[in-house]
Amino acid sequence: MRVQVVDHPLVAHKVSVLRDKNTPSPVFRQLTDELVTLLAYEATREVRTTQIEVQTPVATTTGTAFAKPTPLVVPILRAGLGMLEGMTRLVPTAEVGFLGMARNDTTLDIVTYAERLPDDLTGRQVFVLDPMLATGGTLVESIKFLFERGASDVTCICLIAAPEGLDRLEEIYGDDSRVHLVLGALDEKLDENAYIVPGLGDAGDRLYGLAH
Ligand code: URA
Numbered sequence: 001m002r003v004q005v006v007d008h009p010l011v012a013h014k015v016s017v018l019r020d021k022n023t024p025s026p027v028f029r030q031l032t033d034e035l036v037t038l039l040a041y042e043a044t045r046e047v048r049t050t051q052i053e054v055q056t057p058v059a060t061t062t063g064t065a066f067a068k069p070t071p072l073v074v075p076i077l078r079a080g081l082g083m084l085e086g087m088t089r090l091v092p093t094a095e096v097g098f099l100g101m102a103r104n105d106t107t108l109d110i111v112t113y114a115e116r117l118p119d120d121l122t123g124r125q126v127f128v129l130d131p132m133l134a135t136g137g138t139l140v141e142s143i144k145f146l147f148e149r150g151a152s153d154v155t156c157i158c159l160i161a162a163p164e165g166l167d168r169l170e171e172i173y174g175d176d177s178r179v180h181l182v183l184g185a186l187d188e189k190l191d192e193n194a195y196i197v198p199g200l201g202d203a204g205d206r207l208y209g210l211a212h
Contacts, residue, residue, distance in 0.1 A: 032086070
């Protein structure tokens with residue numbers, strides 16, 4: 001498993017504004033969108049491409065196009081939805097599938113409550129969007145699910161991660177070169193309610209302003 005914490009002043013600045021509890025939902029959504037495009041730039045470094053012929057006004061040259069099968073982008077509902085547009089703007093030909101996973105706040109177990117994905121993901125490069133890598137439970141289950149359907153590799157893009165979640169993923173996918181994590185920040189720890197510290201609170205609530 002490869003882990004990359006994107007070290008860039010624009011990323012650090014946007015994460016800082018997201019953390020601020022006084023940042024209102026519309027600004028939070030806008031910044032999430034901008035941050036995802038910066039993280040997606042790194043996350044797609046190894047997206048499969050093919051050569052194409054391009055006719056410029058001056059000459060014929062060799063260009064680059066996304067290879068088939070097209071990448072699949074999977075936001076984890078609900079908070080991952082806030083990252084979708086920023087990602088598809090960079091990879092407009094990508095298909096989008098949905099996974100709804102939620103943590104039971106008492107048992108901390110992960111429950112899959114919605115799934116809309118192609119049955120066969122053989123050979124597909126998959127990009128999972130989940131803003132907060134906390135205990136790692138959601139990502140472990142999502143990655144397992146995607147590999148069971150045949151995905152060739154899975155890149156997870158998260159705005160903020162906790163060391164506990166990273167450790168859990170390392171335990172399971174540490175030796176698996178098909179798994180790649182791209183993070184905006186790696187925080188200190190989880191609190192007793194499995195919130196990331198310092199984190200930014202509940203990402204879904206910050207994005208959409210509703211209780212779940
Ligand atoms: N999910 C969130 O939205 N925030 C956290 O801090 C942890 C999980």
